[in-house]
Amino acid sequence: MGGVLGKSDSPIRGWMPETKIEAKMVEAMQRRESHGCSVKSFNTIILKFPKIDESFRKCKAIFEQFDEDSNGIIDHEELKKCFNKLEISFTEEEINDLFEACDINEDMGMKFNEFIVLLCLVHLLKDDPAALKAKSRLGVPTLEATFETLVDTFVFLDKNRDGYVSKNEMVQAINETTSGERSSGRIAMKRFEEMDWDKNGMVNFKEFLFAFTRWVGIDEVEDEENAET
Template sequence: MAIINNHRLQFYYTKLQFRSLFRLQHPEFLIMGDGSTKCSVPTNKLEAQVLEAILQRESKGTSIKSINMIILKFPKIDESLRKCKVIFEQFDEDKSGAIDLKELKHCFEKLQVKFTNEEINEIFKTCDLNDDMGISFNEFIVLLCLVYLLKNDHAASQSNSRMGIPDLEATFETVVESFVFLDSNKDGHVSKNEMIRAIEETKQSDGLTAMKRFEEMDWDKNGMVNFKEFLFAFTRWVGIEDDDED
């Protein structure tokens, strides 16, 4: 019979006590298998919808099997996202370099994307990262990808296009698949440990690289990365910046 080390037994006992106490004091949080905590309650209706859409998508799995597969797709993704600049400039009607709320509504009308005024306002607020009442090019890419994810309905699947821009939508699907791959436990968030495991499996990068990449994504520093945070980081990884030259 194996002898259990008393120090290890005490460690697990203390850990169990901590988890029980934490659940009682913070019922809005989940304690994950790796000991990290994740907020179980989205802060607004849009976040809840995005999380639900991600969880549904994760149940279908992903064709991406490694970080290297994602990296190899970077050039094609970069090229596709840069073509989005044409759409951005088309709806930046006053040529201010940003899309305001009124212009965004015109954009949705043109793309035949149907949302209520409340939903449009929430999408705008969520993607206006620096709260300057304007959507920059980088933010616009994130916004369109969120719309793509949320518009995963029956009508769209029948027409093979959700927004009338199939080439760009194919790129968004690759981005979604990349997130699904990284979120190995399929809980709708990418944890630090998940990022480290994914990068270390390549045997070409170490844990420090993984930590750096995770910190680039986790801009609210809560120890977990949701899909929106991932999108903002992903656009930078492939080389898209707001101040890029045409």
């Protein structure tokens, strides 16, 4: 079982990315981690939840703009048009990989929370001046700052800077925030389980993002809307 290999066992052996897009995510994250991190505790992130939630909700208009048939999901063709309009220069293969990575329900369409995760991955992967123009076209000035906060949060959690978060690192991060509280270990485990979608004992940036959209209540927004229709 590859998932049992702990990150602290050997930085050389490390954890092997399962897909090309995951390998790119890990490389991009490691580049970011080399610059350090502004987040000092998990509590500082929790305090930002309302602002992040507000920023995410502003993405709804962008989502609806590209959901041309208004069926509540962005399909593959709609996504390609979205990338063209925003002038995000990804290859066909990269778009396919991103679509597959973010379509967690494998229903050949991205719901709103999956679309937010995709935009944040684009932000991480296209960390260059040319991409800044594309990001500004989204029309949500706070979005880039929100994505930066999420990248910073992951950097804070990933203590050994290998592009993944392990259980031990999550416990360490929560302990730094809630030192002396008996429940801190339990909180850390619960948060980690919420992030570790494939239950392999390691969390990549995509898994972290999906958990984060739930923590700030984006899934609830979708549920409310579905109930109304």
